[in-house]
Amino acid sequence: MSTPDRKTPTRADYVHWRTITTRWRDDDAYGHLNNATYYEYFDTAVNAYLFETTGVNVRKLPKIGIVAETSCRYLREIGFPEPVEAGLVVDKVGSSSVIYRIGLFQGPGEEAAAEGRFVHVYVDNTEHSRSGARGNEARRPVTPMPEEIREAVMPLWRQN
Amino acid sequence: MSTPDRKTPTRADYVHWRTITTRWRDDDAYGHLNNATYYEYFDTAVNAYLFETTGVNVRKLPKIGIVAETSCRYLREIGFPEPVEAGLVVDKVGSSSVIYRIGLFQGPGEEAAAEGRFVHVYVDNTEHSRSGARGNEARRPVTPMPEEIREAVMPLWRQN
Amino acid sequence: MSTPDRKTPTRADYVHWRTITTRWRDDDAYGHLNNATYYEYFDTAVNAYLFETTGVNVRKLPKIGIVAETSCRYLREIGFPEPVEAGLVVDKVGSSSVIYRIGLFQGPGEEAAAEGRFVHVYVDNTEHSRSGARGNEARRPVTPMPEEIREAVMPLWRQN
Amino acid sequence: MSTPDRKTPTRADYVHWRTITTRWRDDDAYGHLNNATYYEYFDTAVNAYLFETTGVNVRKLPKIGIVAETSCRYLREIGFPEPVEAGLVVDKVGSSSVIYRIGLFQGPGEEAAAEGRFVHVYVDNTEHSRSGARGNEARRPVTPMPEEIREAVMPLWRQN
Numbered sequence: 001m002s003t004p005d006r007k008t009p010t011r012a013d014y015v016h017w018r019t020i021t022t023r024w025r026d027d028d029a030y031g032h033l034n035n036a037t038y039y040e041y042f043d044t045a046v047n048a049y050l051f052e053t054t055g056v057n058v059r060k061l062p063k064i065g066i067v068a069e070t071s072c073r074y075l076r077e078i079g080f081p082e083p084v085e086a087g088l089v090v091d092k093v094g095s096s097s098v099i100y101r102i103g104l105f106q107g108p109g110e111e112a113a114a115e116g117r118f119v120h121v122y123v124d125n126t127e128h129s130r131s132g133a134r135g136n137e138a139r140r141p142v143t144p145m146p147e148e149i150r151e152a153v154m155p156l157w158r159q160n
Numbered sequence: 161m162s163t164p165d166r167k168t169p170t171r172a173d174y175v176h177w178r179t180i181t182t183r184w185r186d187d188d189a190y191g192h193l194n195n196a197t198y199y200e201y202f203d204t205a206v207n208a209y210l211f212e213t214t215g216v217n218v219r220k221l222p223k224i225g226i227v228a229e230t231s232c233r234y235l236r237e238i239g240f241p242e243p244v245e246a247g248l249v250v251d252k253v254g255s256s257s258v259i260y261r262i263g264l265f266q267g268p269g270e271e272a273a274a275e276g277r278f279v280h281v282y283v284d285n286t287e288h289s290r291s292g293a294r295g296n297e298a299r300r301p302v303t304p305m306p307e308e309i310r311e312a313v314m315p316l317w318r319q320n
Numbered sequence: 321m322s323t324p325d326r327k328t329p330t331r332a333d334y335v336h337w338r339t340i341t342t343r344w345r346d347d348d349a350y351g352h353l354n355n356a357t358y359y360e361y362f363d364t365a366v367n368a369y370l371f372e373t374t375g376v377n378v379r380k381l382p383k384i385g386i387v388a389e390t391s392c393r394y395l396r397e398i399g400f401p402e403p404v405e406a407g408l409v410v411d412k413v414g415s416s417s418v419i420y421r422i423g424l425f426q427g428p429g430e431e432a433a434a435e436g437r438f439v440h441v442y443v444d445n446t447e448h449s450r451s452g453a454r455g456n457e458a459r460r461p462v463t464p465m466p467e468e469i470r471e472a473v474m475p476l477w478r479q480n
Numbered sequence: 481m482s483t484p485d486r487k488t489p490t491r492a493d494y495v496h497w498r499t500i501t502t503r504w505r506d507d508d509a510y511g512h513l514n515n516a517t518y519y520e521y522f523d524t525a526v527n528a529y530l531f532e533t534t535g536v537n538v539r540k541l542p543k544i545g546i547v548a549e550t551s552c553r554y555l556r557e558i559g560f561p562e563p564v565e566a567g568l569v570v571d572k573v574g575s576s577s578v579i580y581r582i583g584l585f586q587g588p589g590e591e592a593a594a595e596g597r598f599v600h601v602y603v604d605n606t607e608h609s610r611s612g613a614r615g616n617e618a619r620r621p622v623t624p625m626p627e628e629i630r631e632a633v634m635p636l637w638r639q640n
Contacts, residue, residue, distance in 0.1 A: 021501045023524040025354045029219055029347045029400075031539065035227040036199035036345055043196060043504040048561040059189055059511065067195040071231030071277075077299065080349075081528040117231075139237065181341045184363040185514045189507045189560075191379065196505055204343040208401040219351065240509075241368040349539055355547040356519035363516060379509055387515040391551030391597075397619065437551075459557065 008075055009103045009112040014087025015156050018045050022080040032077040039070060042102045042116040045086040053152040061146045065098070065120035066139065076113040078106040087112075090156040096122045096141040098153050122146070168235055169263045169272040174247025175316050178205050182240040192237040199230060202262045202276040205246040213312040221306045225258070225280035226299065236273040238266040247272075250316040256282045256301040258313050282306070328395055329423045329432040334407025335476045338365050342400040352397040359390060362422045362436040365406040373472040381466045385418070385440030386459065396433040398426040407432075410476040416442045416461040418473050442466070488555055489583045489592040494567025495636050498525050502560040512557040519550060522582045522596040525566040533632040541626045545578070545600035546619065556593040558586040567592075570636040576602045576621040578633050602626070 020041050028034035050058045050065075058064065078084060085105045092099040098120045103112035122145040144150070180201050188194035210218045210225075218224065238244060245265045252259040258280045263272035282305040304310070340361050348354035370378045370385075378384065398404060405425045412419040418440045423432035442465040464470070500521050508514035530538045530545075538544065558564060565585045572579040578600045583592035602625040624630070 019501065020503075021499065021524070023500075023520050024527045025348055025356055025520045025523060027349045028345055029349070029351045030224065030226065031349045032226075034203070034345045035230055036196050036203060039196035039199055040503050040505045043194070044501070044560075047504045051561045064190065066190065066192075067234055069231070069233050070195055071229070073229050074227055080524075081531045179341065180343075181339065181364070183340075183360050184367045185360045185508055185516055187509045188505055189509070189511045191509045194505045200343050200345045203345060204341070204400075207344045211401045240364075241371045350544065350546065352546075354523070355550055356516050356523060359516035359519055363514070384510065386510065386512075387554055389551070389553050390515055391549070393549050394547055 006073070009101075009115045010110045011087060011103070011105065012110075013101075013112075014089045014103050015158060016049060016088040018048060018086045018088070020044060020084045020086055022078075022082065022084060024080050027079045032079045035072070035074065038072050038074070038104065038114055038116060041084060041086055041104060042070065042072070042100075042118045043067075045088050045102050046100050046118055046120070049088060049156075050149065050152055054148040056148060058149070061148070062125055063122045063142055063146050064125040065122055065145070065149070067119065068097070068121040069119040070117060072114055072116045074114050075111070078104065078113045082106055088156060089158050090153050091117075091158075093150065093153055093157050095143040096145050098145070098149070100156075122149070166233070169261075169275050170270045171247060171263070171265065173261075173272075174249045174263050175318060176209060176248040178208060178246050178248070180204060180244045180246055182238075182242065182244060184240050187239045192239045195232070195234065198232050198234070198264065198274055198276060201244060201246055201264060202230065202232070202260075202278045203227075205248050205262050206260050206278055206280070209248060209316075210309065210312055214308040216308060218309070221308070222285055223282045223302055223306050224285040225282050225305070225309070227279065228257070228281040229279040230277060232274055232276045234274050235271070238264065238273045242266055248316060249318050250313050251277075251318075253310065253313055253317055255303040256305050258305070258309070260316075282309070326393070329421075329435045330430045331407060331423070331425065332430075333421075333432075334409045334423050335478060336369060336408040338368060338406045338408070340364060340404045340406055342398075342402065342404060344400050347399045352399045355392070355394065358392050358394070358424065358434055358436060361404060361406055361424060362390065362392070362420075362438045363387075365408050365422050366420050366438055366440070369408060369476075370469065370472055374468040376468060378469070380445075381468070382445055383442045383462055383466050384445040385442050385465070385469070387439065388417070388441040389439040390437060392434055392436045394434050395431070398424065398433045402426055408476060409478050410473050411437075411478075413470065413473055413477050415463040416465050418465070418469070420476075442469070486553070489581075489595045490590045491567060491583070491585065492590075493581075493592075494569045494583050495638060496529060496568040498528060498566045498568070500524060500564045500566055502558075502562065502564060504560050507559045512559045515552070515554065518552050518554070518584065518594055518596060521564060521566055521584060522550065522552070522580075522598045523547075525568050525582045526580050526598055526600070529568060529636075530629065530632055534628040536628060538629070541628070542605055543602045543622055543626050544605040545602050545625070545629070547599065548577070548601040549599040550597060552594055552596045554594050555591070558584065558593045562586055568636060569638050570633050571597075571638075573630065573633055573637050575623040576625050578625070578629070580636075602629070
């Protein structure tokens with residue numbers, strides 16, 4: 001399934017690591033990790049890093065990161081029961097957004113089984129904002145992102 | 161959250177429609193549909209269409225579609241309890257692959273709340289193939305895709 | 321898999337009905353609905369009823385129902401892609417709790433494919449309460465439950 | 481939420497332990513682990529133990545364990561991002577069934593945050609059997625369960 005025009009990421013492409021345990025339910029009727037489940041791993045790799053590195057409950061900050069775009073290339077099948085290692089790196093830090101890449105690995109190989117892209121945009125987290133969240137308006141990015149977040153993500157930023 | 165350089169899809173951009181009921185669990189701690197959950201809807205929109213249109217259990221065909229790439233732009237928040245309408249269109253039919261776009265709508269508006277891209281690649285579904293699926297080899301596309309599948313997706317293809 | 325000492329529920333045992341669409345991901349490696357997924361249907365059948373019948377966002381009420389106990393008997397295999405019909409009935413209305421039973425049906429038969437039991441207990445939903453929710457204290461039930469909820473569930477109560 | 485007439489399980493009640501990592505998506509709109517998610521943990525605790533202890537892919541055995549009954553008591557709130565420890569013990573080993581209990585713990589306390597019950601019944605796993613799985617017939621238990629399974633679960637059996 002590899003896309004010929006982009007190279008397969010390897011462990012050397014990532015800065016921070018986390019182990020995620022797989023679950024019986026992660027595998028679908030084809031006996032391999034369901035394509036949507038990969039995104040649960042990406043979301044977890046990013047947010048668990050932010051919780052641990054900032055030391056605060058990031059859900060309660062006055063601005064929160066909501067997801068604006070995601071994508072995944074599936075390069076090799078993985079699945080239950082072995083754990084997955086998720087490598088994390090930051091491609092871009094803007095004033096109100098962060099672009100992460102996450103590589104998933106299972107077993108000893110150097111090449112990623114999948115690579116995800118995950119874009120967080122920081123928006124207002126006040127009650128007023130939340131009330132309108134389901135209306136016709138998209139939530140608008142607010143600048144700058146919380147300082148705790150910026151400090152947490154800068155060490156992951158690898159400028160190409 | 162809109163990305164300024166791409167236009168927001170509208171209902172007119174899709175060919176086939178399906179209603180998907182939301183679930184309490186679809187909403188995450190921010191009280192809106194979790195970003196990974198959108199991919200469960202994309203997967204369902206594509207595969208339910210294939211089951212119904214081919215009239216066969218597509219899981220048992222000698223070649224099956226596995227997911228090579230997916231992506232999503234999140235344009236407006238949606239969530240439980242109202243149902244979601246998923247619009248489906250095909251961007252490309254190759255000899256062993258199909259590229260779908262799926263728009264999600266909730267409520268009366270004309271603009272999509274999210275747009276997904278979903279790439280199926282057809283691979284061998286024999287027992288021999290499945291046994292090796294977790295090895296170091298990626299599954300290789302096989303051509304051509306099953307004739308039932310090609311006949312099902314051609315009416316969704318809208319050539320730009 | 322039927323348990324010989326309890327009768328199989330039939331459609332006549334339920335008061336309110338809701339259609340839930342199945343998803344590709346609901347089926348696990350055995351090609352049938354994963355046992356945990358049934359509980360997503362139970363949760364949805366109960367909460368969607370409460371949203372629609374009360375006409376309010378039940379998540380924002382000063383007291384909210386949290387789940388104290390659940391159980392399921394799996395009587396017959398179901399799965400993607402056909403929809404599931406969920407029948408709902410209330411077994412008990414206490415001062416701060418409601419016990420629901422939910423029967424799941426797929427296809428034309430009269431007998432349930434599964435039956436769930438779902439116990440909601442009403443607890444304080446103030447900010448103070450939420451802050452301590454992860455501490456060593458269990459959240460204590462508060463009486464009485466919101467009047468909107470009581471009015472919604474009474475018509476489902478079938479006293480034996 | 482504790483049920484007064486049953487004691488709260490403690491770590492001493494379980495025989496085998498496994499760490500399960502929580503995911504951002506596990507928490508629902510109330511900011512705590514969704515009630516259905518607990519069952520993903522139970523399923524995983526049981527099946528990962530069987531894979532590892534038997535050393536075989538239990539999905540490919542001529543008889544497989546399918547879930548006949550499950551239940552859970554939710555005693556204390558847990559959630560993302562800290563990991564959960566799952567304790568496993570067997571209450572009964574029949575000729576074609578196994579009854580497990582699983583306790584979930586998060587943080588240093590001795591008392592379980594939840595206790596699950598999980599009943600596996602062994603059924604025929606031949607192609608003929610699978611084809612009929614969605615028909616009107618329930619899959620019937622077959623005796624005896626695979627010898628690998630019996631040998632794996634006996635050390636977990638704690639007879640009261």
